[in-house]
Amino acid sequence: MAYTAKDYSNLIGIEGFSETLLKNHFTLYQGYVTNINKLMDSLASMLKEGKVGTPEYSELKRRMGFEFNGMRLHEYYFDNLGGKVVLDKSGKLARKLAEDFGSYEDWERDFKGTGAMRGIGWAILYQDNTTGKVINLWINEHETGHLAGCIPILVMDVFEHAFITDYGLKRADYIEAFFKNINWNVVESRLK
Ligand SMILES: [Fe+2]
Numbered sequence: 001m002a003y004t005a006k007d008y009s010n011l012i013g014i015e016g017f018s019e020t021l022l023k024n025h026f027t028l029y030q031g032y033v034t035n036i037n038k039l040m041d042s043l044a045s046m047l048k049e050g051k052v053g054t055p056e057y058s059e060l061k062r063r064m065g066f067e068f069n070g071m072r073l074h075e076y077y078f079d080n081l082g083g084k085v086v087l088d089k090s091g092k093l094a095r096k097l098a099e100d101f102g103s104y105e106d107w108e109r110d111f112k113g114t115g116a117m118r119g120i121g122w123a124i125l126y127q128d129n130t131t132g133k134v135i136n137l138w139i140n141e142h143e144t145g146h147l148a149g150c151i152p153i154l155v156m157d158v159f160e161h162a163f164i165t166d167y168g169l170k171r172a173d174y175i176e177a178f179f180k181n182i183n184w185n186v187v188e189s190r191l192k
Contacts, residue, residue: 016177
């Protein structure tokens with residue numbers, strides 16, 4: 001079954017994100033959906049053609065994490081944007097962040113600091129399914145650094161394409177705009 005790109009045009013008009021930036025970002029996302037479908041089709045054909053073990057098969061297998069996560073992380077990201085309300089500091093998520101980081105403010109400082117790191121990738125708040133602990137993590141590109149058995153709770157794109165159109169090199173300003181638009185209801189619903 002092929003993956004289908006989701007429609008995020010509802011996000012157009014959110015404060016701090018221009019229509020040009022968002023539309024380009026949607027196009028990039030759609031490219032990952034196209035590419036993971038192509039890649040999986042190619043691997044299925046190669047399996048039938050007896051090409052398992054060839055360098056071509058191996059390289060496509062290696063590529064799968066990049067294309068798949070390029071698709072899925074954008075879905076987490078766009079899904080956790082478009083919020084209109086601030087986080088309820090007495091709610092389940094805020095209490096969990098305070099519990100594991102000492103305070104909500106410490107969590108926010110750590111998450112923003114993770115997103116401001118040099119390089120291209122993602123800042124992700126994960127929850128460890130085994131212990132329930134929440135962890136902020138840097139992902140290099142789309143696939144390097146994920147933690148097995150952890151669920152993404154809040155996902156922030158910090159590839160330059162996510163902000164350079166509107167903010168130039170001012171990544172910190174983009175991170176502030178991102179925080180103003182977090183859909184905390186969606187984020188909280190991901191927490192176990
Ligand atoms: Fe992106």
